[in-house]
Amino acid sequence: MTNVNLFDLSGKIALVTGASRGIGEAIARTLAAYGAHVIVSSRKLEGCEAVVAAIRDAGGSAEALACHIGEMAQIDALFASIEKRHGRLDVLVNNAATNPYFGAIVDTDLSSFQKTVDVNIRGYFFSSVNGAKLMAKNGGGSIINVASVNGIIPGDMQGIYSITKAAVISMTHAFAKECASSGVRVNALLPGATDTKFASALVQNPAVLQRLMPHVPMQRVAQPDEMAGAVLYLASNAASYTTGTCINVDGGYLLG
Template sequence: MSNTLELFNLQDKIALVTGATRGIGLACAELLASQGATVIISSRKQESCEQVAAQLQASGLKAVPMACHLGELDQIEALYRQIEERFGRLDVLVNNGATNPHFGPIYDTDVAAFQKTVDVNIRGYFFMSSLGSKLMAKNGGGSIINVASVNGVIPGLYQGIYSITKAAVISMTKAFAKECAPMKVRVNALLPGATDTKFASALVHNDAIRSALLQHVPMNRVAQPSEMAGTVLYLASNASSYTTGACINVDGGYLTV
């Protein structure tokens, strides 16, 4: 039993979770911290990061707030300088922060919404992974987990540009996995289905849309954020030591229909 538990032990590991102040990111941060990791709580607003870090600390967990806007390259670079100066290492990166400013017909997407979605969901993930993999390699390797979406496989209705960026994240995951393997950096992706978060509220809290969506979900329900965190823990830990380039669907069976 102890050997099984040891597979998921993250004691002395440094983990960075973006978009960590709510939803899937918060659930992941809580679970990684519960397994012994020091979790860097990152999101756009420092105040929100501090609030979540304080909550985890009050529960006896190790958490550090570090704000970063994923759409701003200078902030990404500053975040990594801060991590290296404070910890000297990074073992786990969970690329979870994302944006979806346009919900409507794809042909009505304006330039501002297009650019913001691409900047955060593609460029942000890319440079977080680029800098993260190099820092991990300095200390013997690590694990990058990209939170993509089932929309990257089957585009969501009225979520065109968001779906396009998530398809790019899936491809990005495989490209980084292939090239980072010699550095002992594993790169995998989580593909969540419909999950009850503020981010997905336009879908899951609209009765008509939710009902139509669940017709394609064999488990016939929406997921809770905590149901995504277990896969992230697996990918962050030694339990997945021979897993890289994998894109794991956690979707209630949506992609099997």
């Protein structure tokens, strides 16, 4: 029997949004390490270029394309550029997200509400629309949405963020159901508390950690690299019959 590496992504074009740091950067580096040409995208080009340089230094293939997924015109321009440059897209990781408000849900202001919805729901939705259409032209692909355990159990003082992540989980199911016939698989990653700048208000707050850790059987927060393996699986041929699922990478938090 031929020894096939089911995780080999050689020849694949992968787009990772929000990839200039944290979980997105870890995912981009991992996909590149397994052979994908990775398009590193985020709002600021400089941060993306730094990740691209690191990937290339490690022997991988990558390029930087700036995009603010809270802006519809920028989403359309990003995918048009990818189609023009590569003619295809095989993997889309929707990771860019925002969480501008930390406080009581009843005190959420309209600006914070709108920004969170525009990025975390609308941005994911229309990135998936563009990605799925481009993938379908070339026989299929894999979309991975980075949601959150907060989409299952709302986080304290993170009401609107948690609501948008619940929407991402539902979105994953809806796209998976409709896009399967086009060869497009759609799954989600649900990270638990992870040591990133994005989550610093939580993981670097002793009072918050004191409340959280009793609910995490592994008794620690995750490192960004620990999220990348699940995404590699979902992006690869190892997950060829996997769609519409959510993989919890949370140290057991959702066990209750």
